[in-house]
Amino acid sequence: MITLESVTFRYGTGTPIFDHFSWTAARGEVWAVLGPSGCGKSTLLHLLAGLLQPTGGRVIIDGQPLTRPRPYTGLIIQDYGLLPWATVRENAALGLRIRNFYGPDGTHAPRDYRPTLEVTPWLERLGLLEVADHFPGQISGGQRQRTAIARTLALHPDVLLMDEPFSSLDAPTRESLQGLVLDLWREQALTLVMVTHAIEEAAFVGQKILLLGQPPNREAVVLDNPGAGSPSYRESEPYQGMCRELRARLGGR
Amino acid sequence: MKRRDLFLATATLLVLWQIFAWIVRLPILPAPLVVAKTLVVELVKGDLWRHFLASLWRVVASTALSIGLAAPAGLALGQSRKLSKVFLPVIYILYPIPKVVFVPVLLLFFGIGDLSKILVIFLVLFFQILVLVRDQAAALRPELILSVRSLGAGRRALFRFVYLPASLPAILTALRQSIGTAVAVLYVVEFFATNLGLGYYIAFQGSTLLNYPAMYAGIVMMSLLGLSLYFLVDRLEKTLCRWQGQ
Numbered sequence: 001m002i003t004l005e006s007v008t009f010r011y012g013t014g015t016p017i018f019d020h021f022s023w024t025a026a027r028g029e030v031w032a033v034l035g036p037s038g039c040g041k042s043t044l045l046h047l048l049a050g051l052l053q054p055t056g057g058r059v060i061i062d063g064q065p066l067t068r069p070r071p072y073t074g075l076i077i078q079d080y081g082l083l084p085w086a087t088v089r090e091n092a093a094l095g096l097r098i099r100n101f102y103g104p105d106g107t108h109a110p111r112d113y114r115p116t117l118e119v120t121p122w123l124e125r126l127g128l129l130e131v132a133d134h135f136p137g138q139i140s141g142g143q144r145q146r147t148a149i150a151r152t153l154a155l156h157p158d159v160l161l162m163d164e165p166f167s168s169l170d171a172p173t174r175e176s177l178q179g180l181v182l183d184l185w186r187e188q189a190l191t192l193v194m195v196t197h198a199i200e201e202a203a204f205v206g207q208k209i210l211l212l213g214q215p216p217n218r219e220a221v222v223l224d225n226p227g228a229g230s231p232s233y234r235e236s237e238p239y240q241g242m243c244r245e246l247r248a249r250l251g252g253r
Numbered sequence: 254m255k256r257r258d259l260f261l262a263t264a265t266l267l268v269l270w271q272i273f274a275w276i277v278r279l280p281i282l283p284a285p286l287v288v289a290k291t292l293v294v295e296l297v298k299g300d301l302w303r304h305f306l307a308s309l310w311r312v313v314a315s316t317a318l319s320i321g322l323a324a325p326a327g328l329a330l331g332q333s334r335k336l337s338k339v340f341l342p343v344i345y346i347l348y349p350i351p352k353v354v355f356v357p358v359l360l361l362f363f364g365i366g367d368l369s370k371i372l373v374i375f376l377v378l379f380f381q382i383l384v385l386v387r388d389q390a391a392a393l394r395p396e397l398i399l400s401v402r403s404l405g406a407g408r409r410a411l412f413r414f415v416y417l418p419a420s421l422p423a424i425l426t427a428l429r430q431s432i433g434t435a436v437a438v439l440y441v442v443e444f445f446a447t448n449l450g451l452g453y454y455i456a457f458q459g460s461t462l463l464n465y466p467a468m469y470a471g472i473v474m475m476s477l478l479g480l481s482l483y484f485l486v487d488r489l490e491k492t493l494c495r496w497q498g499q
Binding site: 006044049050051069071073074075076077079080081082083084085086087094095097099101102108109135137148151152155215 | 330396397399400402403404405406407409410413414415418420421494495496497
């Protein structure tokens with residue numbers, strides 16, 4: 001589904017963040033990308049979203065080399081992703097409004113797209129109906145992030161990219177949203193890539209974990225974490241073991 | 254602002270005015286009631302309303318012109334680093350120059366009609382609105398732009414769904430601040446080469462005819478002009494920027 005082919009990326013003339021870096025994620029997998037700040041996690045996500053172009057090599061998603069944001073890829077960022085002047089409902093419908101604005105032209109919206117502004121089922125699914133007419137400034141951080149999820153899922157993506165989506169939330173909200181995202185991943189058959197700096201989050205969500213270190217990143221360090229994703233995994237021994245291993249690897253760098 | 258508070262404020266000002274009039278006891282400060290009588294007479298029998306309409310037209314036309322040109326220019330500058338780099342220094346040099354000093358120049362080039370007067374007010378307002386809108390557009394968080402781009406938005410959609418709504422509050426703030434300035438500049442430009450407009454009316458009644466009650470009637474009309482525009486902007490802000498007050 002996602003392939004990085006010998007990707008090199010640097011900002012300006014600095015040290016490359018990625019240097020001939022290759023990595024593959026299969027359809028339907030759920031990945032956590034973990035690493036210290038400055039390791040290039042967000043850069044990786046922006047490359048996958050088509051918001052940045054690699055200096056060298058290719059990013060291929062669903063068989064197509066990526067040159068611009070792809071209509072079937074959703075991106076959710078930590079904060080500030082919502083329009084402060086639009087209500088929850090309007091925010092959730094923003095992606096659809098943008099598609100309606102361009103029409104089904106194949107670049108901004110899929111060719112088979114049929115104009116709609118229907119987001120009520122998504123608001124209902126994400127428990128946002130009662131705050132649908134509120135502005136982002138009037139709702140909680142968890143509700144804001146659920147609005148961002150509704151906005152993205154309303155576009156029926158097959159790839160969902162999340163950039164530290166829950167790091168500004170309190171622990172109970174964070175855990176319930178992690179569960180929600182995993183449910184949605186199963187329901188919607190998504191390929192999910194979640195960037196995080198939290199070891200526990202990576203170990204709980206990521207069935208596969210990509211570890212990044214201080215740039216330049218040359219080799220993809222991948223850990224398998226097959227038990228991840230089930231609600232009870234957090235209490236299990238393999239989860240604890242994975243946390244210990246991730247901690248050791250991050251600390252050892 | 255509540256209607257009741259507004260009424261109370263007006264009443265207080267009128268009472269103060271009356272007290273001062275009693276203390277001063279000079280023709281240059283007539284009592285409010287005298288002015289009110291003159292105002293009605295001037296409106297009904299005289300041509301004060303024609304002066305009012307002339308002034309209203311000048312303020313509204315110049316304000317519309319300023320917004321129409323400054324808002325898109327500010328948005329463009331706020332969006333593009335390149336454009337900002339080229340034009341911003343020029344704007345910052347021109348911004349603090351008091352534009353009123355160009356009245357004679359504009360009169361020379363654009364004649365003594367409405368156009369030169371509208372252009373002076375336009376010059377003053379243009380820079381105020383431009384700078385505010387630019388700052389607002391430039392202050393948009395890059396994360397917000399990125400996340401909207403990831404929804405498929407290109408330049409046109411970003412403009413329509415992000416930059417334009419984001420700069421509305423700045424445009425309205427700029428407008429609100431500009432109205433006072435616009436009315437002040439109006440008075441100055443109507444001093445020159447015209448016999449129509451509240452500025453002319455006030456100056457003519459006050460210093461030529463020494464008809465002080467009529468002069469105050471003109472001042473009242475000018476205040477009403479500013480006040481009604483101010484309330485109009487206030488109303489617009491409440492409707493268009495509902496999200497800000499909450």
